[in-house]
Amino acid sequence: KKAKIILTSEEKSRIEIADFGLNNLNNIGLQIFTYVNTNRVCAKELVLFPYQTCPEHKHIPTKLGPGKEETFRCRKGTVYLYIPGPEKTLKRGILPNTKVTVFHEIVLNEGDQFTLNPETLHWFRAGPKGAIISEFSTTSTDETDYFTDPRIIR
Numbered sequence: 001k002k003a004k005i006i007l008t009s010e011e012k013s014r015i016e017i018a019d020f021g022l023n024n025l026n027n028i029g030l031q032i033f034t035y036v037n038t039n040r041v042c043a044k045e046l047v048l049f050p051y052q053t054c055p056e057h058k059h060i061p062t063k064l065g066p067g068k069e070e071t072f073r074c075r076k077g078t079v080y081l082y083i084p085g086p087e088k089t090l091k092r093g094i095l096p097n098t099k100v101t102v103f104h105e106i107v108l109n110e111g112d113q114f115t116l117n118p119e120t121l122h123w124f125r126a127g128p129k130g131a132i133i134s135e136f137s138t139t140s141t142d143e144t145d146y147f148t149d150p151r152i153i154r
Contacts, residue, residue: 003076003132005045007033020055021153028098030054034140039064042140046072046133048079048126053096056082056123056148062141067118070137074108078127081106083120096125099149108133121148 007015016032019025031047048054059068072081082090085104102121106114116122124133145154 044135053125056100071115073113073134075132077131079108081124
């Protein structure tokens with residue numbers, strides 16, 4: 001409600017709660033609402049609790065095509081996004097309780113956006129007030145994502 005995103009009762013019933021098989025939802029997880037996911041495009045809202053982390057992963061090629069290209073737009077709160085890059089230190093983030101290998105930090109405040117190319121390792125964490133991210137992408141095949149931490153189940 002704070003982000004002024006309106007969902008119907010039916011849409012609210014389709015919100016996916018992803019704990020990635022780690023049973024630590026408050027720290028590692030993601031709440032996902034998918035508006036549309038066709039063989040060409042996908043649009044989602046990603047909701048993170050305060051300091052909640054989406055674990056490191058990448059979107060690999062499938063029979064439908066190359067890995068997912070996605071744009072994250074921060075609607076509410078602050079998001080700390082980590083990708084490969086020259087800077088390998090966490091400035092504002094905290095290491096999550098899951099395996100990570102990329103540390104180039106990109107801070108997304110409300111209204112900021114960033115596009116990830118296919119097969120880019122990434123992980124992200126919400127700031128102290130949580131976050132809402134609108135994701136616009138090519139087809140989403142989350143079940144085929146590669147996660148750095150072998151304990152993760154999608």
